Amino acid sequence: MSENQQKPAFLPQTFIGWVELHIKIIIVCTTLAAIYQYFDVKQENRVKQSMAERKKFNEDEKLQAAYNRLAEVWGARQAVIQQINQLSTANRDEQAKIQAAIVLPIVEKLHLQKDIKNLVDFFDQLQICVQHRICDRAVAEAFFGTYARSFYQLHQPWIIQQRKVIPGYACPLQVFVEGRNAAAQCRNLFTGQALPKHS
Numbered sequence: 001m002s003e004n005q006q007k008p009a010f011l012p013q014t015f016i017g018w019v020e021l022h023i024k025i026i027i028v029c030t031t032l033a034a035i036y037q038y039f040d041v042k043q044e045n046r047v048k049q050s051m052a053e054r055k056k057f058n059e060d061e062k063l064q065a066a067y068n069r070l071a072e073v074w075g076a077r078q079a080v081i082q083q084i085n086q087l088s089t090a091n092r093d094e095q096a097k098i099q100a101a102i103v104l105p106i107v108e109k110l111h112l113q114k115d116i117k118n119l120v121d122f123f124d125q126l127q128i129c130v131q132h133r134i135c136d137r138a139v140a141e142a143f144f145g146t147y148a149r150s151f152y153q154l155h156q157p158w159i160i161q162q163r164k165v166i167p168g169y170a171c172p173l174q175v176f177v178e179g180r181n182a183a184a185q186c187r188n189l190f191t192g193q194a195l196p197k198h199s
Helices: 015-059 061-075 078-085 092-109 113-131 137-163 171-178 180-191
Strands: none
Touching (some): 015 137, 061 078, 061 113, 078 092, 092 113, 113 171, 171 180
């Protein structure tokens, strides 16, 4: 570069200018590192909280009693479970009626309401933990996703029955299992709008 040529306008023109530029770069890099560390710590805390929820589920006597009771009851009724799984009527409302006719008498006869409620309460709290980004969704899904889905699908007739008295009952559990579509349906429950019917 000849003496008559000027440096590009976006570059510092003096030594002091270069020093100031380096200082600004250091500040930006330090800030970015601090932000990354902050979010890294937040993520680590979410994972830890998810693991704490798993520990609670495994060690809480009330939850384990409910889990074991339901496992025992339905484990002894594999034919019933198979019958529910094979429901393939075209009309989902009719399918729901058939499942309710199978599940509700067993729940009532064996007094499973308290056990179901205890697990609903746990999964409701877990979804709230995830929703508020206190727990990590991926870790919670890995720990509880499969069981939460089977639990919700099997006991859905009883949950729907409770919603006649408590609108939105078990909605956080439903959202944890079904995602955003369930969130919209649950909002409709709270606003008094009818859920869309499935044909």
